[in-house]
Amino acid sequence: MPRVQLFxxxxxxxxAMELFWRKGFNGTSTRDLEKATGLGTSSVYNSFGGKESxxxxxxxxxxxxxxxxxxxxxxxxxxxxxxxxALFECVLQEEDNSAAVPVMGCFVxxxxxxxxxxxxxxxxxxxxxxxxxxxxxxxLIQKAQEQNEIPAANDPTQLAVYLQTVITGxxxxxxxxxxxxxxxxxxxxxxxxxTK
Numbered sequence: 261m262p263r264v265q266l267f268x269x270x271x272x273x274x275x276a277m278e279l280f281w282r283k284g285f286n287g288t289s290t291r292d293l294e295k296a297t298g299l300g301t302s303s304v305y306n307s308f309g310g311k312e313s314x315x316x317x318x319x320x321x322x323x324x325x326x327x328x329x330x331x332x333x334x335x336x337x338x339x340x341x342x343x344x345x346a347l348f349e350c351v352l353q354e355e356d357n358s359a360a361v362p363v364m365g366c367f368v369x370x371x372x373x374x375x376x377x378x379x380x381x382x383x384x385x386x387x388x389x390x391x392x393x394x395x396x397x398x399x400l401i402q403k404a405q406e407q408n409e410i411p412a413a414n415d416p417t418q419l420a421v422y423l424q425t426v427i428t429g430x431x432x433x434x435x436x437x438x439x440x441x442x443x444x445x446x447x448x449x450x451x452x453x454x455t456k
Contacts, residue, residue: 267307270321272297277318281367284374285315316385322367323389330396340404341451344423347400348447351430352440366431393427394420401454410454419454426450 279296280288290301290311299307308314330347337343364370368386375382398420404410410419430443437443 267297267299267303269307272299272307273314273318273321276314277322277367280315280318281322281364281370285312285371286374288315316381319368319371319385319389323392327392327396330393334396334400334403339409340400340407341409341455343400344404344454345447345451348427348430348450351427352434352443352447365435366428369428369432390424394424397423404454411456414454423450 275296275298276293279292283292288311290304293304293311293314294300297304304310304314308317329350334340334343337346368389371382372386376386394417398416401410401414401416401419401423405412405414405416426446430446433446434443
């Protein structure tokens, strides 16, 4: 008889994601996972295949949430350029150091920094996540070009790679600066450069 899951998988993934994000893969113990998820060690192994598999499912959960947010920005704005600005403003709000919660940067970037040299699986995962984000950004840039907000002569793929790099940089810099004006100026210059 198949086992029935007696827990909310999304809640477990969210809690595990927050834990791995805060402490890193290596800094997270099995006991930490039990406490954060409410699952026993055997349930973690039976339901997810172990700590590493739960880590990757948590990363996937994070990427899907980020890409969903990005997609919502695209759909909710009649102006593609305004949607791009809203996306950057959202990143800036995530990195607001005045919040009571410590700024943790980007979960994927943090994980790459911690594990990339030892984890081909993480490198492949991050590469695919990056491609997905670039594809969404490219779609938004093409929409902005159709709306004559960004010059059509600019290559949308190159601009999408550029924007993905700026977003990553904002997430990392947000952990290092206490001055939101510094990050806002990066956003302003980025948007300004897109329209030239």
